[in-house]
Amino acid sequence: MKQSTAIKIATGVAAAAIGGLFLYSRATRPPVINPRVPQPARPVDLARYAGKWFELARHENRFQKGLDAVTAEYTLEKDGKVRIVNSGLRAGDKERDVAEGLAIVADEATRAKLKVSFFGPLYTGDYWVLDHGDDYDWSIVGEPSGRYLWVLSRDPHPAPELAQALRERVEALGYDRWALRITRQD
Structure with a gap:
């Protein structure tokens, strides 16, 4: 296998893994319980x-x-x-x-x-x-x-x-x- 083909395959596998992790993290997030989150009410010390x-x-x-x-x-x-x-x-x-x-x-x-x-x-x-x-x-x-x-x-x-x-x-x-x-x- 040529080196450039191996690099393309490795890059593709890495991109797929990162994409899979991203999709997993998006799919396992809890649902939105407040679509209009307010700004903090006051400063914090x-x-x-x-x-x-x-x-x-x-x-x-x-x-x-x-x-x-x-x-x-x-x-x-x-x-x-x-x-x-x-x-x-x-x-x-x-x-x-x-x-x-x-x-x-x-x-x-x-x-x-x-x-x-x-x-x-x-x-x-x-x-x-x-x-x-x-x-x-x-x-x-x-x-x-x-x-x-x-x-x-x-x-x-x-x-x-x-x-x-x-x-x-x-x-x-x-x-x-x-x-x-x-x-x-x-």
């Missing part, structure tokens, strides 16, 4: 946002499928990046699934929009703090496609009044709260 959060609910996705006891910990780095450690438990597992990533601020004016990467610099995702409590006791996080949503709290078991207020705020932001999966924090 990342120093106050840092720390440990407990996930109360999320729109189920393939990378968290079946996880409960989910937490997210944010640490400000000296270079301005935000270190992220997400973890959770699957039923029957004794060890937590852990995903570590880095985020950079994508909107300096509000600091409410971040670009997050858990897989190195080649793939980044949007992370928008759509709203948060005045005391940074809760947060609602989404992204511009309307496919993902997380409801976070500093308390794994917030007061019923706060839980109800968060469900109402999710709806006010244009999301169907009934599409959310409640995260068990036992």
